Amino acid sequence: xxxxxxxxxxxxxxxxxxxxxxxxxxxxxxxxxxxxxxxxxxxxxxxxxxxxxxxxxxxxxxxxxxxxxxxxxxxxxxxxxxx
Amino acid sequence: xxxxxxxxxxxxxxxxxxxxxxxxxxxxxxxxxxxxxxxxxxxxxxxxxxxxxxxxxxxxxxxxxxxxxxxxxxxxxxxxxxx
Numbered sequence: 001x002x003x004x005x006x007x008x009x010x011x012x013x014x015x016x017x018x019x020x021x022x023x024x025x026x027x028x029x030x031x032x033x034x035x036x037x038x039x040x041x042x043x044x045x046x047x048x049x050x051x052x053x054x055x056x057x058x059x060x061x062x063x064x065x066x067x068x069x070x071x072x073x074x075x076x077x078x079x080x081x082x083x
Numbered sequence: 084x085x086x087x088x089x090x091x092x093x094x095x096x097x098x099x100x101x102x103x104x105x106x107x108x109x110x111x112x113x114x115x116x117x118x119x120x121x122x123x124x125x126x127x128x129x130x131x132x133x134x135x136x137x138x139x140x141x142x143x144x145x146x147x148x149x150x151x152x153x154x155x156x157x158x159x160x161x162x163x164x165x166x
Contacts, residue, residue, distance in 0.1 A: 006124055021125070025145055032130040032141065039124040041089055042104070045117040058115065062108055 001046045003059035004078045005067055008039035013072045042067055052079055084129045086142035087161045088150055091122035096155045125150055135162055 009015050018037040025033050044062065046055045056079050063075040092098050098120045105119040127145065129138045142160045151158040 008124070008126070018125075021149065024149055028148070030141055030145060032133050032137075033127060033145075034130060035126075035128040037126045037128075039126070041091070041122040041124040042101075043091070043118075043120045043122070045119070047115040047117060050115050054115075058113055062113060062116075065111070066104065066107055 001048055001050060001052070001055050002080045003044040003046060003055055004080055005042040005044065005059060005063040006039060006076045006078075007042070007063070007068050007073050008075075009037065010072055010074055040067070055079055084131055084133060084135070084138050085163045086127040086129060086138055087163055088125040088127065088142060088146040089122060089159045089161075090125070090146070090151050090156050091158075092120065093155055093157055123150070138162055 015037045018035070021038065022033065022036040025036065042063075044059055046058065050058070056077060059077045059079070063077055064070070068075040101118070101120040104121065105116065108116050108119065125146075127142055129141065133141070139160060139162050142162070146158040146160055147153070
């Protein structure tokens with residue numbers, strides 16, 4: 001079983017890396033791009049013997065305790081069955 | 084309209100950051116975690132006047148040309164309507 005964790009900056013937090021990408025995108029001539037924000041993405045492979053409820057609980061705890069800085073970031077967890 | 088780009092290391096590429104997280108997770112006593120891999124996540128806000136086809140085309144090109152190192156990374160693009 002696989003858990004996917006998305007970590008994004010809170011909307012109120014400035015994202016200089018996203019701004020830099022936005023600037024590059026505009027310099028390269030792309031039109032109609034309003035904003036770019038960067039986040040992090042984690043794939044956590046869990047033992048298949050775990051139930052979906054246990055997997056979600058473990059992934060939520062890992063996301064909250066290890067992967068996210070709660071002052072400036074939000075997280076979201078998804079459970080994907082299969083590989 | 085919003086385009087989401089996921090950039091992940093190719094499966095054959097070592098991910099030392101993911102390995103470090105995996106090690107931390109195990110040190111903290113989590114059981115049943117087989118592997119952790121880290122990737123990047125981008126939210127690209129596009130003008131609402133763009134068609135979904137144009138938005139996808141622009142996002143694919145940005146993902147390919149700017150956000151991904153094709154030697155070691157793969158990317159995936161999703162178009163999300165709304166905010």
